[in-house]
Amino acid sequence: xxxxxxxxxxxxxxxxxxxxxxxxxxxxxxxxxxxxxxxxxxxxxxxxxxxxxxxxxxxxxxxxxxxxxxxxxxxxxxxxxxxxxxxxxxxxxxxxxxxxxxxxxxxxxxxxxxxxxxxxxxxxxxxxxxxxxxxxxxxxxxxxxxxxxxxxxxxxxxxxxxxxxxxxxxxxxxxxxxxxxxxxxxxxxxxxxxxxxxxxxxxxxxxxxxxxxxxxxxxxxxxxxxxxxxxxxxxxxxxxxxxxxxxxxxxxxxxxxxxxxxxxxxxxxxxxxxxxxxxxxxxxxxxxxxxxxxxxxxxxxxxxxxxxxxxxxxxxxxxxxxxxxxxxxxxxxxxxxxxxxxxxxxxxxxxxxxxxxxxxxxxxxxxxxxxxxxxxxxxxxxxxxxxxxxxxxxxxxxxxxxxxxxxxxxxxxxxxxxxxxxxxxxxxxxxxxxxxxxxxxxxxxxxxxxxxxxxxxxxxxxxxxxxxxxxxxxxxxxxxxxxxxxxxxxxxxxxxxxxxxxxxxxxxxxxxxxxxxxxxxxxxxxxxxxxxxxxxxxxxxxxxxxxxxxxxxxxxxxxxxxxxxxxxxxxxxxxxxxxxxxxxxxxxxxxxxxxxxxxxxxxxxxxxxxxxxxxxxxxxxxxxxxxxxxxxxxxxxxxxx
Amino acid sequence: xxxxxxxxxxxxxxxxxxxxxxxxxxxxxxxxxxxxxxxxxxxxxxxxxxxxxxxxxxxxxxxxxxxxxxxxxxxxxxxxxxxxxxxxxxxxxxxxxxxxxxxxxxxxxxxxxxxxxxxxxxxxxxxxxxxxxxxxxxxxxxxxxxxxxxxxxxxxxxxxxxxxxxxxxxxxxxxxxxxxxxxxxxxxxxxxxxxxxxxxxxxxxxxxxxxxxxxxxxxxxxxxxxxxxxxxxxxxxxxxxxxxxx
Numbered sequence: 029x030x031x032x033x034x035x036x037x038x039x040x041x042x043x044x045x046x047x048x049x050x051x052x053x054x055x056x057x058x059x060x061x062x063x064x065x066x067x068x069x070x071x072x073x074x075x076x077x078x079x080x081x082x083x084x085x086x087x088x089x090x091x092x093x094x095x096x097x098x099x100x101x102x103x104x105x106x107x108x109x110x111x112x113x114x115x116x117x118x119x120x121x122x123x124x125x126x127x128x129x130x131x132x133x134x135x136x137x138x139x140x141x142x143x144x145x146x147x148x149x150x151x152x153x154x155x156x157x158x159x160x161x162x163x164x165x166x167x168x169x170x171x172x173x174x175x176x177x178x179x180x181x182x183x184x185x186x187x188x189x190x191x192x193x194x195x196x197x198x199x200x201x202x203x204x205x206x207x208x209x210x211x212x213x214x215x216x217x218x219x220x221x222x223x224x225x226x227x228x229x230x231x232x233x234x235x236x237x238x239x240x241x242x243x244x245x246x247x248x249x250x251x252x253x254x255x256x257x258x259x260x261x262x263x264x265x266x267x268x269x270x271x272x273x274x275x276x277x278x279x280x281x282x283x284x285x286x287x288x289x290x291x292x293x294x295x296x297x298x299x300x301x302x303x304x305x306x307x308x309x310x311x312x313x314x315x316x317x318x319x320x321x322x323x324x325x326x327x328x329x330x331x332x333x334x335x336x337x338x339x340x341x342x343x344x345x346x347x348x349x350x351x352x353x354x355x356x357x358x359x360x361x362x363x364x365x366x367x368x369x370x371x372x373x374x375x376x377x378x379x380x381x382x383x384x385x386x387x388x389x390x391x392x393x394x395x396x397x398x399x400x401x402x403x404x405x406x407x408x409x410x411x412x413x414x415x416x417x418x419x420x421x422x423x424x425x426x427x428x429x430x431x432x433x434x435x436x437x438x439x440x441x442x443x444x445x446x447x448x449x450x451x452x453x454x455x456x457x458x459x460x461x462x463x464x465x466x467x468x469x470x471x472x473x474x475x476x477x478x479x480x481x482x483x484x485x486x487x488x489x490x491x492x493x494x495x496x497x498x499x500x501x502x503x504x505x506x507x508x509x510x511x512x513x514x515x516x517x518x519x520x521x522x523x524x525x526x527x528x529x530x531x532x533x534x535x536x537x538x539x540x541x542x543x544x545x546x547x548x549x550x551x552x553x554x555x556x557x558x559x560x561x562x563x564x565x566x567x568x569x570x571x572x573x574x575x576x577x578x579x580x581x582x583x584x585x586x587x588x589x590x591x592x593x594x595x596x597x598x599x600x601x602x603x604x605x606x607x608x609x610x611x612x613x614x615x616x617x618x619x620x621x622x623x624x625x626x627x628x629x630x631x632x633x634x635x636x637x638x639x640x641x642x643x644x645x646x647x648x649x650x651x652x653x654x655x656x657x658x659x660x661x662x663x664x665x666x667x668x669x
Numbered sequence: 670x671x672x673x674x675x676x677x678x679x680x681x682x683x684x685x686x687x688x689x690x691x692x693x694x695x696x697x698x699x700x701x702x703x704x705x706x707x708x709x710x711x712x713x714x715x716x717x718x719x720x721x722x723x724x725x726x727x728x729x730x731x732x733x734x735x736x737x738x739x740x741x742x743x744x745x746x747x748x749x750x751x752x753x754x755x756x757x758x759x760x761x762x763x764x765x766x767x768x769x770x771x772x773x774x775x776x777x778x779x780x781x782x783x784x785x786x787x788x789x790x791x792x793x794x795x796x797x798x799x800x801x802x803x804x805x806x807x808x809x810x811x812x813x814x815x816x817x818x819x820x821x822x823x824x825x826x827x828x829x830x831x832x833x834x835x836x837x838x839x840x841x842x843x844x845x846x847x848x849x850x851x852x853x854x855x856x857x858x859x860x861x862x863x864x865x866x867x868x869x870x871x872x873x874x875x876x877x878x879x880x881x882x883x884x885x886x887x888x889x890x891x892x893x894x895x896x897x898x899x900x901x902x903x904x905x906x907x908x909x910x911x912x913x914x915x
Contacts, residue, residue, distance in 0.1 A: 082803070089802040101724060102790050104830055105732040121810065157804070164806035166799045166859045168823035175813025193823060199731055200826060207798035214794040222787065245779055274726040308699040313707055314728045415730065418754050421699075484803040530714045532707070576714050581681070582780045584722055585714055 029559045029604050030648050037640060037654035042146035042446040047660055048128075051150040054446065055489055059496035066091035069495050070254040072239055074226045074281055076103030078198070078476055079459025080260025081205035082483030088212030090488055092495075095252055096209065096218050097241060099225045099276055099587075104206040107262060107274040108479060111198025112319035112412070114182055114190035115162075115476040117155040122179060126187040128152045134185060135474065136661045138364055139439075139467020140614035140630060142294070142638070145660055146446060147464050154481040159191055161484055165204040169193050181362075182321060182472045190473045195319050195411045201476055205483070224250070225587065226281045227515045229257065229288045229455065232507035235500060236285075236455035240508075240515045244587065247580040249515055251508050255498040256454045256491060259285060260483065263438035263460040265298065267595045267602065268547070269539020271435035272304060272317040278591035279598045282442050282461050290450040291640040291652060293443035293463035295598065296606035299470055299615045300548050301436030302368035305419055305429075306388040315434040316419060318391075318412055320472050323361045323368070325396035325405065326429070328352050330389050334379040340390055340428050351375055359668040366469050366615045366628070367668060369433035373548050374626070376432075383430040392428035433548060437475060439466045439615060440605075443640040443654075447490035448482060451642075454500075456491055458482035463638070468614025519579050522589045527572030531589040534569045538562070538592070538599060546603050551619045555607040559600065566596040601641060601649060608651065611635045623665075632663055670696040670762040674709070676721055677769040679778050686778070688767070698758035702745065703728060703735065705757055723782040730754040730894060733829030736836070737782050738769040743833035743892040751831065751894040771836035775843070775879045786832050788878040789846060795874035796867035797850040799859050818856045826853040827895040834889035834897075840881030845889040847875045848905035849897045855908055865915065868908035 043053040061069065069092050073084040076098040084096040098106060118131040131152040136143055159177070163169065169191050170178040182190035193200040212218040223244040230238035230253065238253035264279035265271035286292045303318045329350045331343055351371060353360040363371075372389045375381065382388045397405050402425060406413070413424045420430070441463040448456050448464070459479040466474065545558035569592065577583040611631035612621040621629045636657075642650040671694045679686030693709050700708075703725050710720035725735040730751040737752050739745035745755045760766065768782065776784040814822075828849035835843050851868050854860030860867070883902055890899045 086803040100726055100732070100734055101786060102733075102830065104790075105726055105734045107727060107732070110727045110729055110731050119809070157806070159809045160806035161801070161803055163809040163812075164799065164801040164859055166822070166854050166857050168819050168826050168853065168857065170823075171814055171816045171819040173816050175815055176810055193826075196731065196827060199829075200823070203826065207793060208801075208803075210790060210793045211798045211800065213790075220790070222790075272729075274732060275728055276726050309697050311697065311700050311704045311708055313701070313704050316729045414749075415754075418730075418750060419701075419756065421756070421758055488803065528715065530711050532711060574714055574717075576717060577719055582722055582783065585720060 029600060031604060031608070032648055032650050034642060034650040034652045037652050040144065040445045040654065042144070047145060047149045050146050051153055058489055058493035061492050061496050063091055067093060068499050069093065070095070071256050071258060071491070072097070072252055072254040073258040073260060074239065075106065075260035075262060075461070076206070076209065077106035077108035077260060077262055077459060078202055078205055078479030079483040080258070081106065081202065081209050082480050083258055083260060083458055083487050084218055085205060085208035085212050086484050086488045087491070088215065088217035091217065094212070094218040095221065095254065097221045097224045097226060099223065099244065101222055103209055103220065103222065104203060106202060107277055108202045108476070109199045110274065111476055112195045112317065113321045114180065114192035114197045114473040115158065115201065116182070116189050116471070116473040117159045117191060117477065118152050118189060119156055119159060121177060122188045124187045126189050130187065131155060131189065133661055135465070135471060136467070137666060138469055138471040140469050140666060141467065141632070141636065141658060141663045142613055142656065143465055143467030144656065145658060150486065151465050151478060151481050154485045155477050157485055158477060158480045162201055162204050165208065167193065167200045167204045180321065180324065185471065195409070198476060201480065205480070226261070227284065227590070228511045229285045230503065230508050230511045231288050231452060232504040234453060236452045237500065237503045238508065240511045242515070245582050247578070247583065249512060251512060253503045253508065255495055255500050256456060258456045258458060258487065258491070259442065259461050260459045261461045263441070264598055265435045265438050267539070267599050268435045268542050269535050270307065270312060270315050270543070272301060272315050275314060278594065280591050280594045282457070283594040283598055285442060285450070285452070285455060287643050289452050289643070290455055291443035291642050292440070292601060293638050293640045294440035294468070294605065295602040295641065296546070296609060296616050297439035297468050297614065298435055299365060299437040299439060300369040300433045302365055302372055302433050303391060303431045304434035305416065306383055306432040308384065316415070317434070317436060318416060318429065318431060320365065322391060322409060322412060325408070326361065326391040326393050327395060328361050328389055328391055330375045330380040330382060340392070349375070349380070356668045363668045364469060364471065366617070369548060370617060372433055388430035388432045390428035391431045393424060394428070397425065437470055439463065439468060439470055443638070447493065448487050449490070449494065454494060456487060458487050468616055518590065519586065522573065522575050522586060522593070523579060525570065525573050525575065527574050529572050530574055531585060531592045534565065534573060535588070535592045535595065538565060538595060541565070542599055542602070546606055549617050549619050550606050552607065555603050558603045559607070562596060562600045562603065569593065569596065604649065605639055605641065609635055609639065630665065670698065670757060670760065672696055672760065672763070673765045675765065675767045678721070678781055681780055682777055696757050698756070700757045701728070701753060702739070702755040702757065703753050721782065722780045725753055728753040731829060733831040736771055736831045736833055738771065738836055740767055743771070743836040744894055749894055749896050771832050773835045773841040773880070775841070776832060776835060788880070789830050789832065789843070791878060792843065792847055792871050792874045793850065796863065796870035799854060800863060812858050814857060822853050822856040825849045825856070825897060825901050828897050829895055831894065833892045833894065835880065837888040837892040838881065839886060839888065840884060842883045842889070843875050843878070843880040844883035844902050844905065845893065845897055847871050848901035851908055852901040852904040855904060865908060865912035868905060869912035872905065872909045
């Protein structure tokens with residue numbers, strides 16, 4: 029696949045000066061909107077997860093006219109709800125040496141030096157406000173007997189900065205945001221549109237001015253115009269078909285915005301989560317994550333000997349390989365996600381994997397149960413153990429869990445500046461849908477932090493600076509009509525093919541291909557293969573997909589088909605991005621770029637930049653590089669040994 | 670495994686609906702219930718039939734979007750389990766399984782097994798929140814909360830809003846759902862200022878939506894995938910009475 033290189037991105041609009049003052053500076057320099065004018069300004073927010081829900085609620089509180097959209101039957105269903113582990117915040121309530129600077133440092137380092145320092149510092153600063161906000165809303169975080177908040181150390185952090193609500197932190201934080209949102213719905217500042225799917229962005233006179241949506245119950249195509257559009261539509265991990273994302277998660281909103289001119293940054297950065305329940309059969313529809321908090325007490329191992337098929341209890345201690353503890357003595361079972369995932373793949377590739385197909389490793393609680401007692405283990409992880417047993421039929425108190433890596437999160441997303449504004453003026457992108465804060469690898473418990481930081485605290489300030497110049501007046505009718513026609517013709521085209529394969533069968537094949545060729549390990553050869561195969565499969569899709577029913581009804585096959593069509597285009601850009609980035613960094617592992625120990629080897633000389641892709645209707649994407657500079661955290665090769 | 674499914678099919682709100690029988694073969698015991706339906710739907714699509722519409726999203730038992738009445742029980746007979754987490758190993762080979770939507774007047778059928786649960790959102794809108802705009806919160810440690818209270822609040826707060834409680838209740842009552850939120854916020858110091866007004870507004874909205882009254886049959890908590898305890902309803906009634914006595 030061809031591409032050309034365009035102009036570098038030099039200005040991300042971050043203020044200059046000492047890093048700890050930048051956000052203060054931006055807050056002060058951002059223009060304010062007079063309260064009487066806020067009522068005249070309309071903002072559309074798409075998606076109601078932590079980022080979208082908190083943003084819509086906060087914009088409503090500020091007095092803007094907000095329209096909020098989600099594809100589910102209620103905003104409370106967004107997939108943030110499934111986050112288990114926790115949320116990081118630099119509160120230093122433990123006095124264990126944590127600070128805003130340390131959270132900033134850990135996040136930049138954990139992101140393998142591919143995130144912006146200014147953004148990450150702001151994230152660490154705002155993290156403390158999130159906990160205050162959530163507690164005030166009544167989020168029932170875990171507490172200690174003294175009544176204060178409990179914390180734990182999590183996924184690669186050596187301080188205890190992760191706040192949690194049993195294994196359901198995402199649920200509790202999302203319900204907090206949802207309740208704040210419903211409060212604004214009642215107050216009349218937010219109008220809620222459930223079961224509506226965004227199918228295009230309206231761009232008029234160079235500004236994002238609205239969206240085209242499909243009412244998923246009646247099939248009606250609707251136009252909604254506004255002064256600004258906020259996308260909070262989550263990640264695109266479902267391009268792999270099997271992932272820990274909800275079934276409905278898709279790339280359509282951000283992809284269609286990309287086609288309208290928003291740059292797509294670092295699409296190849298995907299996170300593979302090390303602790304998921306392994307695949308059980310061909311029919312598998314999704315993968316389930318087991319919180320990596322389990323790695324605090326569980327020990328990861330495989331048999332020392334290849335092909336050892338004894339039941340785990342029969343394998344004596346000296347015939348077990350606790351490979352994470354062996355290879356990474358300093359961090360042991362708590363190494364970051366990308367490292368833990370690749371190590372699991374390596375031992376399985378060596379033929380030492382366990383369970384069906386040899387695609388699994390043990391996560392063993394025997395020692396924790398002996399040390400802490402079964403009750404203590406049950407208190408900490410009871411609901412996770414139950415969930416595991418429900419799915420696999422095995423009891424983890426008696427036999428070790430089997431886990432295997434699965435696609436979990438996408439660090440890439442639409443390119444945004446410091447204000448979270450995309451390359452289309454008036455189009456803001458928040459949460460997982462943007463690319464900004466996690467670099468090439470996200471640390472555990474940082475997704476909830478970023479979603480809420482963007483939604484409660486960052487966007488409500490920065491969008492004001494843009495809206496202060498509004499209202500922007502009537503929207504050009506031609507632009508609206510053009511977007512609507514485009515949406516209608518795509519739907520008609522999908523319905524008219526009438527082939528012999530279901531959208532899911534294409535999606536499954538695409539996902540398999542992406543997992544094999546653009547998954548945990550990528551090579552020039554595998555990526556070239558993928559880039560050859562994806563267009564063929566896409567062509568077959570458009571000739572042979574079968575969509576039943578009509579456009580004017582609830583039609584779940586049609587919904588799927590539209591999403592799969594966009595996944596094809598995204599998959600191609602992901603592979604291209606992965607091919608161009610010949611280094612390894614974070615979640616992107618190029619087999620050609622590793623050190624003597626098999627660890628990821630960055631190439632800072634050539635790749636210390638964000639790759640922001642501009643769509644071209646002719647099919648030749650334009651690559652814009654945004655150089656990354658590190659003034660505070662010295663670039664080092666990550667080492668967890 | 671080979672199964673016979675009797676599934677409620679209804680093309681839209683005005684259709685009267687009917688049970689339709691399907692055979693599914695070669696079902697693996699490791700499949701989830703929804704994966705079994707996926708396989709059937711793939712087949713129906715290829716054959717040009719309208720696949721069975723059902724709501725689902727996270728498929729890990731937390732979003733609350735899925736839900737069907739399986740053999741007469743909301744979410745099926747497996748306790749504390751959502752439909753998406755129900756696995757086929759709990760069914761016998763050759764079994765006949767009936768599948769129906771939630772049935773309650775305030776949850777009108779949209780299509781097949783999909784119902785409209787927006788009434789739940791309106792109950793939350795009535796008062797299921799703490800009024801605290803972003804940015805106005807004091808430090809999180811300024812108000813300690815007894816661990817027992819925090820834990821009990823959490824237990825109530827785990828409600829996923831699936832609506833099984835309504836589907837199971839002979840009166841079509843939404844008391845367990847409403848009480849879970851009232852109890853969650855009533856147990857925390859942050860919820861105190863609006864405690865009574867919240868209870869009153871939410872209960873009144875629940876009644877206005879057309880949900881029935883609670884007669885303590887306990888069917889709701891028996892099917893609740895999160896095991897929300899029945900005594901939350903006592904908490905709700907107590908707060909509601911106090912609010913009305915004021």
